[in-house]
């Protein structure tokens with residue numbers, strides 16, 4: 001807890017940081033008054049409303065929270081027999097990062113429509129996937145079954161290059177020539193620039 005008032009125009013404040021006096025400000029959301037002084041109640045950015053003479057603190061980790069039906073980009077971390085484990089890197093609608101990079105799972109029955117023998121032919125470790133949130137709490141469950149959803153950028157499992165989509169829907173590695181199978185999204189390779197993890201922003205190591 002600091003004893004000097006925090007310049008409200010910038011920076012982060014911690015819970016208990018002094019924002020000003022009760023003569024200067026009314027405590028808004030995320031702030032409270034104690035003994036004639038106004039303090040931050042949250043970790044966040046202070047914000048002054050001059051008309052209301054209110055000072056509030058916008059929580060650093062308040063948004064966005066995932067909800068059922070949200071579309072997200074997620075990176076495949078691990079493939080097990082019955083599920084794939086992914087890290088959710090951003091909300092696909094806004095391209096905003098998801099706080100805490102939470103873990104999500106795709107059950108083998110939700111990878112694609114119809115029967116799936118093995119998740120190893122649907123996803124690869126390191127792939128970027130566009131998925132829909134089926135359940136947001138207490139654990140995050142995802143689906144990639146609809147045609148628009150699935151892998152949007154696949155990594156070669158031999159050399160980690162990005163796989164290119166061939167004319168007949170086959171994925172081939174431009175570096176080592178391997179061919180692989182995935183549950184690809186309709187928009188494979190068309191990831192919006194600026195999306196976290198967008199391949200366009202990655203620097204491939206020079207090929208040997």
Ligand SMILES: [Zn+2]
Pocket residue numbers: 156157158159160161173174175176177178
């Ligand atoms: Zn390769």
